[in-house]
Amino acid sequence: MKTVTTYLDTRGLGHGNHTFTDVVVTGIAPGGGLFVPESLPHLTLPEILAFSAMPYWRRAAAVFTRCGVDLPSDRIDLLMRQAYGAQWSDERIAVIEEVVAGMHVLELWHGPTSAFKDMALQCMPQFFSEAISRKQEREELSDDILILVATSGDTGKAALDGFADRPHTRIVVFYPVNGVSDIQRLQMVTQQGDNVAVFGVRGNFDDCQSAVKEAFADEEFRFWLHTHAGVRLSSANSINWGRLMPQIVYYVSAYADMVASGGVVAGEPMDVCVPTGNFGNILGAYYAREMGVPIGRLICASNENNVLADFIATGVYDISDRDFVTTPSPSMDILISSNLERLLYHLAGPEAVRGWMGELAQNKRFQIDRETFKTMREFMVGDYVSNDESLATVKRVFDETGYLMDPHTAVAWEVAERTHDHNPMLVVSTAHWAKFGADVLRALYAVPYAAPLPAELDELSGVDVLAKVQEIAPTAALVPRALAELDSAKVRFASTVDSGRDGIVAVVEDWLS
């Protein structure tokens, strides 16, 4: 009989005994903390290296099984075959390219929505619907689940694709009408599936997110959902442990592939550099390191919203006097980096975390103690890249190597170059360039971030922009078919709503009726 891992929470307020499927369905821990595993498995070097001969789904199943997921192994195998199957454009799933000697790019965007969010969101909904059907069988739960998502771009589409037609789940996504790119909007409003809906919110991302939060907190709405539609609310955001666990897999997998290709000597360390927003992706690397993967330094790359780079440099997390900046890497535009709380828990324990999170809520600032700071600095490095620097990096790397990267990846590449020493470097690439085609075009024409494009380029629609980039950058990865065909895809969701709780509640009730 295999052992089942139980989960604790970062603020020490829960009463334990949650299993993996519990924490996936529950999302956030009671008391506002985040779920963390009570223990991690240790993977031996031969065990890690054996991954290179396995298909990706089997690598994922091996990690999930070793991490004590409370499902039978054959069931985990089946779910992972579905998560990492034919919907990926490359059967290797997490693909490594050595772009210049010693600098390797880990491409995490071969999934159906062309962004790294697919790595987790093709996987987590499988566990979600499995967990719900088991709970319903045991009569611990009668309702199905309604996922509400407020998105500034990548998460909405990846969540729609992951949950589409998944049993026992429905999903409604809200995006700011004026806050997502052409491509991102088209990707969402053309989504297939009987259990999905998408609405534009007249306002910016903050309006959108606050309205969804208000709906979540609304008892009357929850009661209506339960009695009239047989659903209860849940969320799929990146603090859900079900999104983190799949992100451990690709670091184990990458190390095995790096050894197999001669990029690193077995047992020797590689460094990883991750373009970071909510700290989820880089936390996957932290856990892989804790589980025995030879990772040297974890390098955290930020854009102009550089609260994390400052924190790693000083031990002070301070948003009291910090404005939100817009950047060409919008998926990293964040002030409160939620998953950092999990790292702090592992370094300093629940009492310390409770104190720091209290200070953050009250004073918009906290400072970690010297001991914790010292421990963190033994393996974490941070730096940031300005808007114009990130676009210049896209162009420079393309001119020098023929490899075209998106602006998020460029942030990590630039920081990786600055920090690269004797260890092989793994630069994590989080989006296909075509998802951010307009800014990539700007980069290739050396137009600064805030300046207008030349008139003849400015007129191009989303999909024409991609064709233009492909024309001037013939060595770039091809535009994924799903993106190239967006202009001719049928728009299923054209409605917009006013921001605020009332608008959102009304359209959800109407959709479910």
Ligand SMILES: *Cc1c(COP(=O)(O)O)cnc(C)c1O
């Ligand atoms: C979400 C996202 C990130 C940030 O990842 P975190 O796990 O939030 O740190 C970076 N790049 C892209 C393209 C993303 O979609």
